Amino acid sequence: MPLRRLFLWILLGSVAFVVSYFVLFPHVFRCLSIRYSDFRLAAEHLYVSPELSPRVQTHANKLIHESRKRIETFWGSRVGKPTIILCQRADQYRQYCNSGDGAGCSIGTPWGTSYIVLNMDGLNTDVIAHEMCHDELFTRLGWWKTTREIPQWFNEGLALMVDYRFVPKTDSIQRYVDYKDEYLYLSRGGQVALDLDDIASMRGFFNGQESHVMLAYMTSGMEVSRWLALTGEKKIPLLIQHVAQGKAFEAVYQELEQENKRR
Ligand SMILES: [Zn+2]
DSSP states (O other), X not given: OOHHHHHHHHHHHHHHHHHHHHHHOHHHHHHHTGGGSSOEEEETTEEEOTTOOHHHHHHHHHHHHHHHHHHHHHHSSOOOOOEEEXXXXXXXXXXXXXXXXXXXXXXXXXXXXXXXXXXXXXXXHHHHHHHHHXXXXXXXXXXXXXXXXXXXXXXXXXXXXXXXXXXXXXXXXXXXXXXXXXXXXXXXXXXXXXXXXXXXXXXXXXXXXXXXXXXXXXXXXXXXXXXXXXXXXXXXXXXXHHHHTTOOHHHHHXXXXXXXXXX
């Protein structure tokens, strides 16, 4: 095949890929083109709904600042720099998040840019830090490894560690005890327990009734807080670094836990 024709095929293939990606995920395209929408750039990496009042905007800035601090403390540093899109109305949130569920969502693209979409219920440090934690993991690992290697229970469990809606901020042992209590309550003493393998995929985690999703969250919170009580928070960046270098998540997760037990 002549070189020019090969080049043309590669070009057409790439264009087809990009077009079909945006057809499948139109909300990603909306996030990507936020600067051309009627949303206002309120601060660096922050776009707000045009009807948002200056008072709420100032409040949002303060909460984002506090959430970043939480991420820095938990991870040791902050690498993620997502663009935050703050929606005043439910229809705006649905447009950018591709779902009306929840108070916030984080979106990472295969080329590395990332977004956090919030509605008015998400205007608090717990929700923002939760989404930032997903984003931090995504930024450190990239789209492919986060999607392929990280079980959803770990991703959600980790985000719960900076989100104090279910279990308040406390020391690592008490945090595990509190998540276990929540889990035992929701699982009726373990009678309707979920296996970690069952909630390793997005589908397994989120498909089901609200009671299933809540139990999935508490199971994840219990597992990650158990692991952290044994290993310590400093092991989180190390775990992710190993996975970024190509090691299997499950293997490093167990290795770091065993290492601590031996000490
Ligand atoms: Zn989450």
